[in-house]
Amino acid sequence: MESLFFDTGIIGGGPAGYSAAIRAAQKGLSVVLFEKKAMGGVCLNRGCIPTKTILHCTELYKSLKKSQKFGINAGEISYDYEKIFQRKNEIVEKLQKSLTKLVQSYGVEIISAEAKLAAADKIEANKNIYTCKNIILSTGSKPAQIKGIETDGEFILNSDDILNLQNPPQSLLIIGSGAIGVEWARIFSALDKEVTVIEAADRLLPSADADISRRLERLFKKSKIKYFTATKVETIENRTVTLSNSQVLTPDIVLCAAGREPVIPQGLDFEMDGRFVKVNENFQTNFKNIYAVGDINGRLQLAHSALHQALGVVDYITEGKEIHFKKDHVPSVIYGSPEIAWVGKSEEMLKGMDYKVSNFPVSALGKAFADDEIDGFVKVLSVDDRIAGAHIVCSEASSLIHQFALMIDNNLKTNDILNTVFAHPTYSEAVFESILGLDNLSLSLPRS
């Protein structure tokens, strides 16, 4: 057994782990990173990138089917899911290789092995002991099993299994209408498959503002995606699903898209916060030199949130800089058309406070007509003339939301924001117009 010494040991090579590794190396620390499966973690291999690669293909197929509306004669349109599947694998493989090279270019030592904690400053892997002044746990999460509807990889799939399907099912039942459930519903519906979504809460996408949930219901109806809210799966027996509302369904496949649980390396007893590793505001665990960032701490299960926490921890280790991480300030995005995004407080969260609200319909934009993307809105909330939250259903919402994130994070005054010139014709005009609307001054809406 060899003993090796590093300033920083990082367990897990997902967005949290590789970002921490690069930032630590940039700050002059010696870094060792352990990854037991593939660099890039869930995000690159089983999450953000593969799903968005497939979604891009299915959205393209959907657009091509209406090409005649745009004066384009594209002939007969069909798709080849095997090719979509292959393209997804090729892109993941390519990005995985370039990520490994990128991390290595910073002199980070990557160990392809499962790591265990041998002590608060010792990591064991490949029968070696790595002594590290600080350790960052970034071991992420995995799909949670729901009692009574355990996944079997054949009929009941989780978000990992569904990515390995080489043929899309004719009918699919999705349990959960969070980001993962909605994106897969949009993928299979674009391929003209029969999709049903089951949501236990009383509305779709329950973590979003209620106006987004309402619009999503309308969009689901338009796309012929069936859904049941305030409904649970009671039993699944012999490929037959019985719902709490007594409906009986026989889909080809069930996707369980409800909940993830942390992956915790073996060796030490961590204080827990529910199912997740408990951390303080600087992401320290109950062992002061061991930090836990990303999905493992359950604060927010998003790749960009993981990355930001990781950078914060390295700056804290190297400069003692307190961490600036506000859950509310992290944008959430649901992909597909139209895109959905939000940041800051929802209207429900502001209930009881003195706030203003403005809801600007995308159909008032010339750009939306040019693109045939008129179904959507930009809703903005303000408190004391500062933006408190923004909720968007609109083409390009995944980019637009960052304008609001910047405003919220920098506590900008609405009057100052309105000094900025927004180009025409763009969807960004809806950002400008929605803020004007806080004082009933939208230019593209009739007098109310």
Ligand SMILES: Cc1cc2nc3c(=O)[nH]c(=O)nc-3n(C[C@H](O)[C@H](O)[C@H](O)COP(=O)(O)OP(=O)(O)OC[C@H]3O[C@@H](n4cnc5c(N)ncnc54)[C@H](O)[C@@H]3O)c2cc1C
């Ligand atoms: C289907 C799906 C779609 C998603 N889409 C998006 C999206 O569009 N946008 C977004 O922001 N987020 C998305 N997410 C969430 C995102 O993938 C996660 O929030 C993100 O990957 C978390 O990063 P992480 O670094 O904390 O952990 P992970 O990405 O889970 O990485 C952890 C890594 O640690 C490794 N590991 C674990 N234990 C050990 C050990 N003991 N030794 C060595 N290595 C170990 C694992 O192999 C893994 O590679 C999606 C998730 C899913 C499932």
